[in-house]
Amino acid sequence: MELYFLGTNAGVPSLQRNVTAIALRILEERRSMWLFDCGEGTQHQILKSPLKLSKLEKVFITHLHGDHLFGLPGLLSSRAYQGGTTPLELYGPKGIKAFIEMSLELSQSRINYDLKVIEHDGGIIFEDDQFVVESALLDHRIDSYGYRITEKDRPGKLDLEQLKQHGVKPGPIYGKLKRGEAVELGDGLVLHPHQVLGSPKKGRIVTILGDTRPAPNVVPLARGADVLVHEATFLHELVDTAYEYHHSTAVQAAEAAKQAGVGQLIMTHFSSRYKDLDELTPLLEEARGIFPASFVAEEHKLYPVVEKQG
Incomplete structure (x- = not known):
C-alpha cells in the first residue's frame, strides 16, 4: 500500500505544483488503485507517473470545489483509451452525480465501462472482505469530507x-x-x-482529509492511523487568514496528528505563495516542532504506508 501525490497545491495550479489529487496504490492487496480528489490536469500528471488508469477502481471526492474535481470529466472520458474498461465507482458529496451527468451529457462523452456514482453524507460508505472506508464531515466553506481507509487484518503466513x-x-x-x-x-x-497459520497481520489505516479548519471529526477519523494526510495551506503566522478561508496551518495539522496518535503526518494543499520545495521548509519545521514524524508531500513521489510503531 502506497500513497502517490499527483497534486499538492491549493486553489490553483502553479508552475511548481498541480492542484489536489492523491492516489492510493493497493496493487499487492487488490491489484488496483484508488484516487482521492481529481483536480484539473490530474490525467496529465498520471501520464507522467508509474500509475495506470487501467488499475483505477474507485474515486473518492472530498468536496465540490473546482481544484478538487475539475479533472474528473476528462479523466473519466479518456480512461477507456488507456485500458480502463473495468467498472469504476465514484464516491462524493451530494451534487457529484449531477456534475458528472451534466458534464458527460453536454460534451457528448462516451463511456464504455460501468460507472457507478454514489453520493454520501458520511458513515461507512464501502466495505468488502479487505477494506472498510468511513467518511465524516469536516469544516469548510462547503460540505467537505475526510476518509478513513481501514485494511482488515490479513491471514498469517503458512507454516x-x-x-x-x-x-x-x-x-x-x-x-x-x-x-x-x-x-x-x-x-x-x-x-x-x-x-x-501464523498470527494475523494487522491491517493498516490511512486517513485522507479534505479541506478543513480544525474540526470535531478530524481526530476521530485519524485516531491510530498509520498515515494521516492533512491540509496545511499556511504557516501559523497566517492562522487568522486560514480560519477566514476555512483552512488549516501546518501547526494545526501537527496538533491533530499528535492528538490522534498517528504514525506519520503528510501535509499537502499548500498555498501558491510557497513556491519551491525550499519555501515549504518553514511549514515542515513548524509541524515537526509539535509532531516529529511530519512530512511535506512531494509530487511524483511514493510514500509507503507502513504500520506505525508502538
Missing part, C-alpha cells in the same frame, strides 16, 4: 515445514487454508487453519 510434513504440496489446499477453511487430507486427517 510450510509443517505442511510438508503432512505431505501437502503448493496448490489449492494452500488457498483454502489461507481463506480460513479446514481441509481433509488423503489419510482422513482434518487440517485446521489455526494449526498451520
Whole structure:
C-alpha cells in the first residue's frame, strides 16, 4: 500500500505544483488503485507517473470545489483509451452525480465501462472482505469530507515445514487454508487453519482529509492511523487568514496528528505563495516542532504506508 501525490497545491495550479489529487496504490492487496480528489490536469500528471488508469477502481471526492474535481470529466472520458474498461465507482458529496451527468451529457462523452456514482453524507460508505472506508464531515466553506481507509487484518503466513510434513504440496489446499477453511487430507486427517497459520497481520489505516479548519471529526477519523494526510495551506503566522478561508496551518495539522496518535503526518494543499520545495521548509519545521514524524508531500513521489510503531 502506497500513497502517490499527483497534486499538492491549493486553489490553483502553479508552475511548481498541480492542484489536489492523491492516489492510493493497493496493487499487492487488490491489484488496483484508488484516487482521492481529481483536480484539473490530474490525467496529465498520471501520464507522467508509474500509475495506470487501467488499475483505477474507485474515486473518492472530498468536496465540490473546482481544484478538487475539475479533472474528473476528462479523466473519466479518456480512461477507456488507456485500458480502463473495468467498472469504476465514484464516491462524493451530494451534487457529484449531477456534475458528472451534466458534464458527460453536454460534451457528448462516451463511456464504455460501468460507472457507478454514489453520493454520501458520511458513515461507512464501502466495505468488502479487505477494506472498510468511513467518511465524516469536516469544516469548510462547503460540505467537505475526510476518509478513513481501514485494511482488515490479513491471514498469517503458512507454516510450510509443517505442511510438508503432512505431505501437502503448493496448490489449492494452500488457498483454502489461507481463506480460513479446514481441509481433509488423503489419510482422513482434518487440517485446521489455526494449526498451520501464523498470527494475523494487522491491517493498516490511512486517513485522507479534505479541506478543513480544525474540526470535531478530524481526530476521530485519524485516531491510530498509520498515515494521516492533512491540509496545511499556511504557516501559523497566517492562522487568522486560514480560519477566514476555512483552512488549516501546518501547526494545526501537527496538533491533530499528535492528538490522534498517528504514525506519520503528510501535509499537502499548500498555498501558491510557497513556491519551491525550499519555501515549504518553514511549514515542515513548524509541524515537526509539535509532531516529529511530519512530512511535506512531494509530487511524483511514493510514500509507503507502513504500520506505525508502538
